[in-house]
Amino acid sequence: MDLGIAGKRALVTGASKGLGRGCAEALAAAGVDLVVNARAAATLDAVASEIAARYGVSVTAVAADITSGDGRDRVLDAAGQVDILVTNAGGPPPGMWTDWDREDFIAALDANMLTPIALMKALLPGMIDAGWGRVVNITSVSVRAPVAVLGLSNSARAGLTGYVAGTSRQVAPYGVTINNMLPGIHATDRAISLDAGVARAEGITPGEAKLQREAAIPVRRYGTPAEFGAMCAFLCSQHAGFIVGQNILLDGGATNLTI
Numbered sequence: 001m002d003l004g005i006a007g008k009r010a011l012v013t014g015a016s017k018g019l020g021r022g023c024a025e026a027l028a029a030a031g032v033d034l035v036v037n038a039r040a041a042a043t044l045d046a047v048a049s050e051i052a053a054r055y056g057v058s059v060t061a062v063a064a065d066i067t068s069g070d071g072r073d074r075v076l077d078a079a080g081q082v083d084i085l086v087t088n089a090g091g092p093p094p095g096m097w098t099d100w101d102r103e104d105f106i107a108a109l110d111a112n113m114l115t116p117i118a119l120m121k122a123l124l125p126g127m128i129d130a131g132w133g134r135v136v137n138i139t140s141v142s143v144r145a146p147v148a149v150l151g152l153s154n155s156a157r158a159g160l161t162g163y164v165a166g167t168s169r170q171v172a173p174y175g176v177t178i179n180n181m182l183p184g185i186h187a188t189d190r191a192i193s194l195d196a197g198v199a200r201a202e203g204i205t206p207g208e209a210k211l212q213r214e215a216a217i218p219v220r221r222y223g224t225p226a227e228f229g230a231m232c233a234f235l236c237s238q239h240a241g242f243i244v245g246q247n248i249l250l251d252g253g254a255t256n257l258t259i
């Protein structure tokens, strides 16, 4: 299917690995020029060169912490006006409700709620002026069903989801859509570190923890960054202009919901 977005320009944050990289690659495969961001410059530069060579699009790499004001300013300066924004950053650490104080919540809200909101506030006006834009925020399955050990994530993602629910309706008249993608367990570094956490908590090996977590997913495997990226590119395509303010769950059926 031709997604109809060749020649558009996208900013993808948290793009050097995992789900963000999956989104960046799928957009590049659709002919979209990219500005990609992550903190570790060497990994990011290597990924940017690889994507540019493989898909023949322009890829600009900006190494910065997207959750800091300074980092965000540098990324936004390099990006200029974009047609597509995919927001992503690392998730907060797991723990118990007794572990977290105000500062922990402020850090989680900064990273996973206020950062995507700041990026949208900066880039939505250009999309509105152009009469076309697409925003996809990578959030989490925890928006639909809480993951008890991820209380910081549950809280921050819920705040972002509420913001998107209203704001997406305010920008839709201008040809701009905002949607969220909710990953269940995907085979990325983040999943491996969560496997290790389960292994420690239950006194089993990380391999056993992975098998246990896969068994709880109806498709009996973790998702892949490539299939996540394909959905992201579709939501950013010309075909997705009637999809507004949705929370798309990609979890292999793991969350037991009727709707």
Ligand code: NAP
Residues within 6 Å of the ligand: 013, 014, 015, 016, 017, 018, 019, 020, 037, 038, 039, 040, 041, 043, 064, 065, 066, 067, 088, 089, 090, 091, 092, 138, 139, 140, 141, 183, 184, 185, 186, 187, 188, 189, 190, 191
């Ligand atoms: P990942 O494999 O660890 O990749 C995270 C990417 O974001 C890397 O490129 C990382 O590069 C970059 N990044 C992290 N913090 C950043 C920051 N402050 N500024 C700029 N870039 C940053 O993670 P993932 O599994 O793809 O997960 C992506 C998001 O989905 C996370 O928020 C995670 O909580 C959420 N999620 C994932 C799963 C899953 O199963 N994978 C499930 C539910 C939710 P640098 O480290 O170099 O910055």
